[in-house]
Amino acid sequence: MAIKKSELYSSLWKSCDELRGGMDASQYKDYVLVLLFVKYVSDKYAGVADVLIEVPEGGGFQDIVALKGQKDIGDGINKIITNLAEANDLKGVIDVADFNNADKLGKGKEMQDRLSNLVAIFETPALNFSKNRADGDDILGDAYE
Template identity: 50%
Template sequence: MAVKKTELYSLLWEAANKLRGGVEPARYEDYVLTLLFFKYVSDRYKGQRYADFIVEEGTSFDDLIAAKGKKDIGERVDKILSAFLEENQLQGSLPDVSFNNENELGRGKELVDKVTGLIAVFENPAIDFKTNRASGDDIIGDAYEYFMMKFAQESGKSKGQFYTPSEASRIMARLVGISRIEPRQGRPWTLYDPAAGSGSLLIRAADEAPVNRQGNAIVSIYGQEKDNSTAGLAKMNLVLHQKGTGEIKTYSTLASPQYTDEYGQLRKFDFIVIKRWTKTLIQNNSVSEYDLAA
């Protein structure tokens, strides 16, 4: 039975509320979305051979559950996540968080209770991704983007920094004409965002592209994002949208472009999407007065 989006959103916001008091709202996303990502990958791939991710004993969400209530829970969670990332060569791909951070999560029993409470929220059957599916709807990726907006509202940060409204992304994706391409021999089509943010615009544009007879994408995804933490969120977002082969690199695109050809020149791409924000207003979950360019 597929979980309702509203139910999933409610549960994830419950997890964010566990962090109130000590953790700045701007940091909620790092903790909650790291656990969302890990729970999703663990449920989907644990015990599977030849899967996209290696999830073995000692590096799964079940091991986080076993750490609940332990005095050293923060240290245990950090080790489990670190082992998973190392096993899958994903070091640096997640936001920089530590579940043993006493400055943010408190000391002693306070830290134990907060981290235990976070893990407990993700034990809810509604977030069992082994069995819950939404036919024709990428509910996990959508939840990720929903919380990008919620966290931006909570933190008061510039809304365009992390989150591009899905409606605007879909319009942009259609404007660039990527839906009209056909498979070609030799190399796939390429899609690039030089200011990738959370990756939502890249994802929507790639969704518009056709697939080949085997159902595989005929577009390769590339992005660059100057903020390291945001780049990590974009990488998670690609995975949650089943686009984990996409590349996201860090540093400022203008000051230090990371994509060059064999001659050291700037690499050329078939499609480039970029957003330009002038003034953004989020009110009642709607966005107005934004300016987009492709």
């Protein structure tokens, strides 16, 4: 079954709402689209051989989910994204946002809660890209627009 665009758009708006207040709205994309990318490639390609994007151990969305509620969630997300970037020659592309930036994401418990809530938005079963029925669907492209 295909993901409904309305579900995707709703999740994107919720994620922007979660980031509101700590940074300029133009910077939301740096965080939201990276998490969306990691979620998408993890759902589509984790554990699959000979694919365009390799999801290495310690470089997938489920690794990010495992960090929810932890004090070092921001640093952990940075490490996971770095693992994915290094495995796919994407250094400087997907690893530019600092998920441990206290100025943008809050300090201590505020950052922990904000990032945990942000991850939970993308964790919803309605955003399971592995069940997206057609390889040609441009759901990710639609989100980037």
